[in-house]
Amino acid sequence: MAKDYKDTLLMMKTNFEMRGNLPQKEPLVQQKWNEMDLYHQILKRNEHKPYYVLHDGPPYANGNIHIGHALNKILKDFVVRYKNMSGFKVPYIPGWDTHGLPIETALTKAGVNRKELTPSEFRRKCEEYALQQVENQKMQFKRLGVIGDWENPYITLQHDYEAWQIKVFAKMVSRGLIYKGVKPVYWSWSSESALAEAEIEYMDKKSPSIYVTFDVIDPKNVLNGDEKFIIWTTTPWTIPANLAISVHPKLEYAVVQTSVAKYVVAHELVEKLAKELNWENVSVTKVIKGQDLEFVKCKHPFYDRESVVILGEHVTAEATGCVHTAPGHGEDDFIVGKKYNLGVLCPVDEQGKLTKESVYFEGLHVDDANKAVCKMLEEKGALLKLTFITHSYPHDWRTKKPIIFRVTPQWFASIDALKDTMMKEVKSVNWLPNWGDTRLGNMIKDRNDWCISRQRVWGIPIPVFYAENDEEILDEKVINHIAELFAEHGSNIWFEWEAKDLLPVGFTHPSSPNNKFRKETDIMDVWFDSGSSHHSVLVNRGLPYPADLYLEGSDQYRGWFNSSLSTGVAMTDHAPYKNVVSHGFVLDGEGRKMSKSLGNVIDPLKIINTSGADILRLWVASVDYQSDVRISDDLMKQLSESYRKIRNTFRFLLGNLFDFDVTKDTVKYEDLGEVDKYVLIKLNEVTKEVLNAYEHFAFDIVYRTINNYISQFLSSFYLDFTKDILYIEKADSRARRNIQTVFYENLMRLAKLLSPLIPHTTDEVYSHCNNQEAASIHLTDMPKVENYANEAEILTKYEKFMTLRNDVLKALEEARNAKVIGKSFNAKLTLYPNKATKELINTLNANLQQIFIVSQFEVKNEVAPENAYQFDNVAVLVENANGHTCARCWQVVETLNEDELCTRCDRVLK
């Protein structure tokens, strides 16, 4: 029976638990951060360093956070934490977007009846609701481990935020960028209001389907003049607003002779139409390219008015290929009409009744107008066919009544005037991924002016007054005065106070001889809210403009990147950001979009409560976030494994440093063993790569580099063979202190390098270290890249050695399979190297027997025996070591003393 010497070994000792228990532990860590006010301590520590500003894009304050929010906020936290450890002062002011439709509808769904409340009362309810949502999301974001000024966030409904937004508007007014125009909107005659897209529901509707002819009156050398264009429509009531017929420039059109008349329709549709309209003796007499029909003139079927033929890309080869165009009643029609300067006709009022402008149909509701128009068309001989069809048509989601398109007056911000500067600025910004400039550039290039008005109540009012003659008063001074008032009282006063109280004292206007003024009732597009944040937040709080970084999902090219650029350029002629990083969207394990109906939604809060925030953060770090990313339970499991490896490595390092005092026991680099130096050099390489990756926002490289180093190098190589020294040798033996020095350096560097990614874990690791330099690892700096002596030489030498080691390991494995040995301590190893390898071995200043973890080791300069494993540069003979196993260190040696100890252990114990 062997004696038990376990007590004489210097086994690892630590309270750092093997199991993370992150869902339980992380809240405690976060509580500690809270109590010590870590955020402000970090800023205080970096007080005199230069700013690095990551300006937060505000999420919409509604509902629980989803995985996309988590991805976004965690990425930002990586940057904030890294930069704060790298020589910068990095404030992070989280923000929320709080105005707009979703909150209005959330309240409506909760049973608040808007019609029973004054706008001001309703707005107060919205505000209350929004602030609740902010609190909820704030709690959830904090649980992700995101550090920031949570006590003092920016919220778009805050008074000073509103005030700055108005100032931005004032500046744009002063530059002449704000004007009033018209635009077709979804209009619900049943609720007499404009509707947002989200308030529309598609339902089946029975509509008339009519074919209408337009007589050519000016053939423009391409036609004869006796032809008729045929259009098709399901909304006869829009015929009074017809101003043009659109054809596609690339489509071919045919002149069709029938027994009754000559028609112009798309060539490829002739056959279909012949059947549909019961034509007889059909013959195509001419084929004309659409683009040649441009400016041919027709007569409106019942007005003494022209309807010109124009070209539109929106035209498709359906129905007749000739599209009835009423710019007042359709988005496409409006756009193409604008191109041709057709003007806009909209003879329909708020209730959906035709106006005097329509002459024959005044007072008729659109449904009745349909009949009247058809009758009129028939009388004029312009109606070829009338049937009824059922099709999907937009309806008001509340009243369930069909909606119409109708032009209404709206406020616009001119983008045209800013376009050149915007394009220039886009080029000067650093985009990551670098296709960002193409994408945003393309959008700006063909972007129309920005419609900034909404016919709603929950938002920042458009601070414009109307004089008695309805002239709009666009006066920078007046608007800035409103800004001052909003700063003090909030924007609700716009709805509560009289116009005269909102205007500067003694304000007069030539168009208001009686000093009467009317307030604009429209509010601003929420994109204007968040788009003003560079001033409402950065400038307002004394932070530098432009920000160093915007980091958002790729949907924000159209959204926040875009709106912020517009207002930023309007304010300063410069983009509000120097760098823009965008990330992709989170898809499920199969690459499908997450949706409630598919049931594939992954909830970040659930992951946090089952695995922990650091696991979720590790996921963010592990994926290529610049394109779309996937998440699944399987992936989470995989990351948990990976996390365990990291955690265990930290635990092992900590456990073997229990008796190490950095100030006293550290061994200088030049006094270390060669292998120890090699490990430090590798660690230095890792440091270099990781820091470089952080600089490029390449967190996946950070993760992978460290992960590979830890599992492939540190754990399997260095930590494995050094146990024989750490446990066995005397506590303060030189070899042991060497190793502990290297361990300590690894522990500190890896913990710091990983701190931005898994801050809870590294904080926990740090709190288990002896000799802490700061109250938290987050109050330390990133490790520096060292310049070690003979770095390159040692590195190349040992990299070669590692391939030799691979051969040895393989030979040991073969021997294990052949039952020659079990554990490697059973082995006697003999190497038969070729010349180069022999030279390599000779230059190694290391204990190879120890590194290979075998009991006996020999290098022979002769031909390898048959039973050796043959590799390219070496043959390896593995035999069962013969002798006796030391009861303490388990090595097989030739002789043991009477206490069953080898000479080494005997020496150590004495």
Added chain:
RNA sequence: AUAUCCAUAGCUCAGCUGGUUAGAGCGUCCGUCUGAUAAGCGGAAGGUCAAUGGUUCAAGUCCAUUUGGAUAUACCA
């Protein structure tokens, strides 16, 4: 429909300016240890690089088309 992007082992990713048998980690399987033990160590298996066509002596890498997917915008008269 348009703009931009994505597609390499079961999973997450490498693969630079085209050049020998396409790499790594995780997972899987097998083995080993029992002094990191709900751990540690070792080995092995796994890929017609989304498809098709082209350029080239040579293509995962360049070009075109297609398919599937993502985001945004538009459209359904």
